[in-house]
Amino acid sequence: MLTKTTESLWGRMTSCARPRGCPANRRACRLSLGTQLGKLPHAVCVFLICSSLPAAERPRYGGTLRIEIHASIETADPPQLGPGMPDLAPAFAITRWEAGRRAAYAADENAPGGRPFLDAVEVELARPPRDQAIDLDVGKAEMIEIPPGEARRQPPGRRTWVSQPVRVLLLDFGARVDDPRAREALALAVDRTAIFNVLLQRQGEISGALLPQWLSGYAFVFNAASDAAKARGLAAAVPAPARSFSIGVEDAALRPIAERIALNARDAGLAVSLAPQAGAADVRLLEVRIAAADPAHALAAIAATLGLAAPPRADSADALYNAERELLDGFRVVPLFHLADVYGVAARVKGGPGISPLGQWRLENVWLEGARP
């Protein structure tokens, strides 16, 4: 018996000539996908029939998940810390490492919690976002990164895995900008809303806090509104040499945001130019990652990353708020946005999400439809 959905699709199938080599039986038709699709004269009909049959729910063993990422990791050894590939251990063990190009991992038969369902994971590095999207569309990749500005431009029906907002986009002032009024002036000059709407395509959250709202529950208390008049007033009170500084980005993807911040700064009477190299800049626009699900640990990790004084131990929300406020006093660091990790995922990937709320890869429980035991 055909289900209603299958019947309607079957009608489409019979409205075009049955492809040679594709049996009338819809199951046989489904089995032909991938091995004969390229030879079939009416592949679209075949694809509609095939895609109408949902997968069984119990995980299947086998197959290789192909991931593409933007980062080009040039280290001699595969990364051991940080999000992404290091998260594959211990369920997967690295079998090949080509710095800046690709990595391959194989399932560990004795992995804690049991062998992963996938046989292998392959990661291609340094893939531009546009190429990643194409590879996902044509079936050359099963998991790709989606930058914040592209998240809303995805084709209808694209599956995504989205973490909590775990990347804090912030301004980090160097020692040369030693007048707190200049730092506050820039903090108030930044028009977060315009950047959020245009450059980030409304992905993530505007924030003036280091810890995102989902983690602390009080992020909204920190001011994130621009105040051009107050910024101009503060800038005017700063000696002219201190009103001029450079801004740098380590990730070229952040450059449009830095350019917009420089424009906002000029409107406030600050002379901000883009530095060719982030290391030499007076203020850096950078991303800091939330590294722990415990807010106190996460705050301490952010402080350590930014070279700020370690916050006092906080055993209550009130104490944690005060610790965070102290870190932000003086505007040495100015949080701007909290962004999520977003991955585009092929429909044949099952069992997700393959990322944790913190954006860590969790691929041991993922499996591929069509994998053969």
Added chain:
Amino acid sequence: MIAAVNGRRAAWTALLLWAAPLASAAENLDGAVRELAGKTVLLAGAGTPVSVSCRNASSLDSSDVARLRAAFEKMLQQAGGHAGQGATAVDVSLTLSENATDYLLVEEAGKGDERTVWIAAWKRAATGQAVVAGVGLEKKLAWEQEEQILDLAISGDAMLVLAPSRITLLARSVDRWEPRQSVRLKPPAPWPRDLRGRLRLSAPGFQAFLPGLACQGAIAPELSLDCRPGDQPWMLASGSRAPLAANFAPGRNYFDGRVATTTGVARSAPPFFSAAAVEDRASTYWLLALADGHAELFDANFNPLAPMPAWGSDLAGIDGRCGAATQVLATRAGDANEPDAIQSWALADRTAAPLTAPILFPGPVTALWAAGPDSALAVVRNPSSGKYEAYVVTLACGS
């Protein structure tokens, strides 16, 4: 959250009782209100009016905001302050918020140019999930626990629960089951990731089948278990029909296709997740949810006959007390992380026809086994509570 919601009425009633000193950490919403109201009075002073505004940035019911305001103002009064407007008023903005573990009451108080933030937090509790009654099929919650339930068997006033780490014996005590004994399992190798297990009552004892481990046990005079490493075939029941002995693939989550009927005749089938025997026109057929994602009908010799609807990967054969004489319960196709459903089907002219509407579950069905002649055992992972729930599923005649 349920505990918080259930306790809300009591909590708001308790707000009327201002007796306890200010707490350093709130235990619930009323404690948070009391704590912040007290701090506000200290900031404002007894004679200064406090202008209060409230908003909700949490998953708590929005109606709580209105009650929050009333309660806060009442607490102000009881602490010696008072709510009101005016040029000298202290402006207080209260926000109900939350993070992963706590609810927060955040107060932003402004007095002149001075701005103060106080936060009081209280723990979030786990949510519950209402049971939805099905039509045609009925489900009854038999047991729930934190650890995965692989199978569950009920014999009179005794119940056995098979979990990855142990087998537990429970005894019926009036209207509830109480754990009596448990025996730890010692897997010969790490369990597979999608672990499955099967209990089979065989008076006076029971058998437990796990990947690479076969156990014989007894529940009287006390729970005992003798487990030996090995790949002994699992016995798959289908109502009152003869069971099927099937080899479980080592380290995997499916049967490898080597099967034998009770006559001892060995057969070969494609790898499958589950099997159910059904009858049609006095002939026995086998329905297999294959490991490649399809369900297929086989004859008694396991020759393939016809594809079946797009079911999920778990099937259980039962006897029908009404409708068709033999029926198969099938999970719904879909992702393992989605809420699931079970539907009853009968075979007519080698075609499966639905007998009942699907019965819905709050999460994915992680196990479905025939539990008796006319019932099945369904284990569901409830994403709201994080617990595994075992339901006895039976056909509801005349519903």
